[in-house]
Amino acid sequence: MASAVGLDIGTHAIKIAEVRKTRNAAALVRLGRRATPLGATKSGVIVKPKDVAAEISALLREMRLRPRNVVTAVAGQGVILRSLVMPPMGRDEMAEAVKWEVQAQIPFPVEECVYDFDIVGEVFDDSSGQAKQRVSLVAAKKEIVDSFIETLRLCKVLPKVIDVQPFSIVRSLSMRECWASILQESAESELTDMPSPRQGATGSFPVVGSIGGERLPGLDDLEHMGLEELRALAVELENGADPMDGIDPGDGVPNREVPGELDLAAETQPTAGMAAGSVRSISEDQYRLSERLVAASADNERYSPPCMVVLDIGAGTTDLVVYSKDELTFTRMIPIGGSAISEAIAHAVGCSSEDAERLKQTTDWIEGTDLESGELADQLVVSAIESVVRAMAREVRRTIDFYNASHKDDPVRGGVLVGGGAKLVGLVEHLSHELGIPMVIGRPYANVSVDRKLLGTAFLEDTAPVMAVSIGLALRGVEEL
Numbered sequence: 001m002a003s004a005v006g007l008d009i010g011t012h013a014i015k016i017a018e019v020r021k022t023r024n025a026a027a028l029v030r031l032g033r034r035a036t037p038l039g040a041t042k043s044g045v046i047v048k049p050k051d052v053a054a055e056i057s058a059l060l061r062e063m064r065l066r067p068r069n070v071v072t073a074v075a076g077q078g079v080i081l082r083s084l085v086m087p088p089m090g091r092d093e094m095a096e097a098v099k100w101e102v103q104a105q106i107p108f109p110v111e112e113c114v115y116d117f118d119i120v121g122e123v124f125d126d127s128s129g130q131a132k133q134r135v136s137l138v139a140a141k142k143e144i145v146d147s148f149i150e151t152l153r154l155c156k157v158l159p160k161v162i163d164v165q166p167f168s169i170v171r172s173l174s175m176r177e178c179w180a181s182i183l184q185e186s187a188e189s190e191l192t193d194m195p196s197p198r199q200g201a202t203g204s205f206p207v208v209g210s211i212g213g214e215r216l217p218g219l220d221d222l223e224h225m226g227l228e229e230l231r232a233l234a235v236e237l238e239n240g241a242d243p244m245d246g247i248d249p250g251d252g253v254p255n256r257e258v259p260g261e262l263d264l265a266a267e268t269q270p271t272a273g274m275a276a277g278s279v280r281s282i283s284e285d286q287y288r289l290s291e292r293l294v295a296a297s298a299d300n301e302r303y304s305p306p307c308m309v310v311l312d313i314g315a316g317t318t319d320l321v322v323y324s325k326d327e328l329t330f331t332r333m334i335p336i337g338g339s340a341i342s343e344a345i346a347h348a349v350g351c352s353s354e355d356a357e358r359l360k361q362t363t364d365w366i367e368g369t370d371l372e373s374g375e376l377a378d379q380l381v382v383s384a385i386e387s388v389v390r391a392m393a394r395e396v397r398r399t400i401d402f403y404n405a406s407h408k409d410d411p412v413r414g415g416v417l418v419g420g421g422a423k424l425v426g427l428v429e430h431l432s433h434e435l436g437i438p439m440v441i442g443r444p445y446a447n448v449s450v451d452r453k454l455l456g457t458a459f460l461e462d463t464a465p466v467m468a469v470s471i472g473l474a475l476r477g478v479e480e481l
């Protein structure tokens, strides 16, 4: 069967994923990663195309991959996405109108950029009483696109599509699954309650109740979500059945007897005064029911998860994407990523960048300990990490506040982290706390089947957040086959 290759050329690492088209879906068959030569990219432009091409060729050889149907993506400040609303018109007329919009909206001259547009839907304009077209506009500096084409030409790869990264970030994720795992983690931290020091520092989230005034789906959402299975479960519960029939509660769940009756109405009252990060104990029934809720909502295609933010924390930048009702509604690039943390460490303790990289990965900056020795970590390292993470969190928060102010009816309610930076110890908990929304690390295997024997489970888990863009790009390639 034919396959497509996703090639993510990051400032820190080159990532490649191969996805094969199968009869009903797509299968992930190969993954590979290799360091990007130092200083090879600058503001999204590949400034050392020969060096990068050599590494791509070496990685393709290592993976025994023939570069066919390759999809890659440009990123950075020179890549811009805009959502336009235009009166109904033909495609040619639209092309002319979009050209004017490019001139008006893009902060660099139109002759220096490559752009494309797509009509993505319709909106009703109240003021004119007319149906209008929603147009998605993408523009990238020609210099960036040319540097990619030159690099790929040098390694004899003919790209089928050059995409833009914000689109590919979410393609490998399922927002429904991400929301389900947020609920799952909330349930677990509620049940185990009893905060470990880190949980205590950052808080955990109620499954039933409210977060920052917003209710999370809880037991009384069962009907609302139209989940037949859960409705039946509620009836079963009211009739005194064991809600967890056939479910293994797993580790850490006390094996108490399930009470004969569960008062659904009483259980769903939000606790007075509950605020972001506050902890409320939930009953075992609720925990178990929430597990079923999670499983059913992940499977149920009618269930639309709430608006969520996805952060791709790379080395050079953090790309922020807001996703609502299966649509990308907002993007922003924040110029702070994992490299800024390593640089801050190197500067603070006067070490090499390799040592700074190692210190970043082995320091628990929240607990203030060295993960390898278990002893107290160097306070200078802890402060360096903390100051960059705080700056990043501040920018993300400002952006979400800005977004929420203009989307009051559908604000951001949860978040997903991908990219290598997502692996920083304690980052996901810290951001959850700082932003006041629950967050999880994304697993980019929602839209592909994975042969675990072929790829190795430990490798899959270790590289999960890092490979999101490359898998998303390969999936785009499969759509084109």
Ligand SMILES: Nc1ncnc2c1ncn2[C@@H]1O[C@H](COP(=O)(O)OP(=O)(O)OP(=O)(O)O)[C@@H](O)[C@H]1O
Residues within 6 Å of the ligand: 009, 010, 011, 012, 013, 014, 313, 314, 315, 316, 317, 318, 337, 338, 339, 342, 357, 360, 361, 418, 419, 420, 421, 422, 423, 424, 425, 466
């Ligand atoms: N265990 C870890 N803890 C902390 N940071 C990590 C860990 N593993 C990787 N990183 C960081 O992740 C970053 C690399 O991630 P990724 O490969 O997603 O970046 P990139 O795509 O090359 O960068 P960009 O998207 O900005 O061009 C580096 O800054 C690296 O230090």
Ligand SMILES: [Mg+2]
Residues within 6 Å of the ligand: 010, 011, 312, 314, 315, 419, 469
């Ligand atoms: Mg990246």
